Amino acid sequence: MAKTRIGISGWRYAPWRGVFYPEDLPQREELHYASRQFNTIEINGSFYSLQNPTNYQRWYDETPRGFVFAVKAPRYITHIHRLKNVEQGLANFFASGVLALREKFGPILWQLPPSFRYDEERLETFFSQLPHDSETLAAVARNHDRTIAKALVKADRKRSIRHAMEVRHTSFVNETFIAQLRRHGVALVVADTAGKWPFLEDVTASFVYMRLHGDKELYASGYTNAALNRWCRHIDAWRRGSEPKDATRCSNTPPRKRAGRDIYCYFDNDTKVKAPFDARKLAEKLG
Structure with missing residues (x-):
């Protein structure tokens, strides 16, 4: 059956303390707390710097059974190298400890910078390098260099690896x-960015990945009941293997038919502490 996961992008935000997190909750227990409120969370720290197996193992241990992480890929690959000549970068990222997440290893998010224009050839080369199972990922990881002091290059078992791409240029x-x-x-990625970057709802995989950054003010505005109800209708259509009638698409070709699609939805309107409460409301509405 298709699974619906609603959560937040990151969990360590100072303004959330005493608002979403209880006043007396130690900072070290924030992931433990948040992972009992939601069934998925995006790991954002992996975007800014490579993590290590100890961190990933700790995150695995702190979260409950059935929980899933999405992992944001390093900006070193997407923003600095801009997906070009990234063989070493991919090996280092895959060796940095992501395999420690085991069954809690959800999709990998590849977020492109706003200045990145569509380049079919470059994208084709990049996509052909992406592993779609944990054993292939481990094989790529074994090519890591000396910058990875502690490497994890063995999968506990063969698992599917999913990839999602967020774009920010009209091309x-x-x-x-x-x-x-x-x-x-x-x-x-279905990215709601208050109109700043492209908004598309074309279904391109066996799952749907959503990032809700705010529909009126980027990273700040909360979602009204009407807005959340619209997302409920769209999610319900996607998870049944269908498509919303009012979806914003750029392709006239329908996606492959499926009995259902898994949903991963992350709220990133965090600056005014809207994300965790909007995520909770949406999850409640979806049952």
Whole structure:
């Protein structure tokens, strides 16, 4: 059966203390607390710097059974190298400890910078390098260099690895890109960014990945009941293997039919402590 996961992007935010987190909750227990409120969380620290197996193992241990992390890929690959000549960067990232998450290892999020224009050839090369199971990922990880002091390059068992891509340039609003994502089984992130960057709801994979950054003010505004009800309708259609009738799409070609699709939805409107409460409301509405 399709699974619906609603959560937050990151969990360590000073303004959340005493508002979402209890006043007397030690900072070291924030993930433990948040992972009992939601069934998924995006790991953001991996975007800014490579983590290590100890961190990933601790996060695994602190979260309950059935919980799943999404892992945001390093900006070193997406923003500095801009997906070009990234063989070493991929090996280092995969060796940094992500395999310690085991069954809690959810999708990998690849977020591109706003200045990154669509380049079919570069994307094709990049997508062809992405592993779609943990054993292949471990094989790539074994090519890590000396910058990885502590490496984890062995999978506990063969598991599927999912990938999602968030784009922020209007050049990606084209059917060629959508077809390319579908060929490689990569999900196009449904990103609500208060109109700042492209908003697309084309289904391109066996799952749907959503990032809700705020519909009126980026990273700040909360979602009204009407807005959350709209997301409920869309999520319900996607998880049943269908599509919302009012979805915003750039491709006229329908996706492959499925009995259902898993949903990963993360609220990133964190600056005014809206994210955890909006995530909770949406989860309650979806049952």
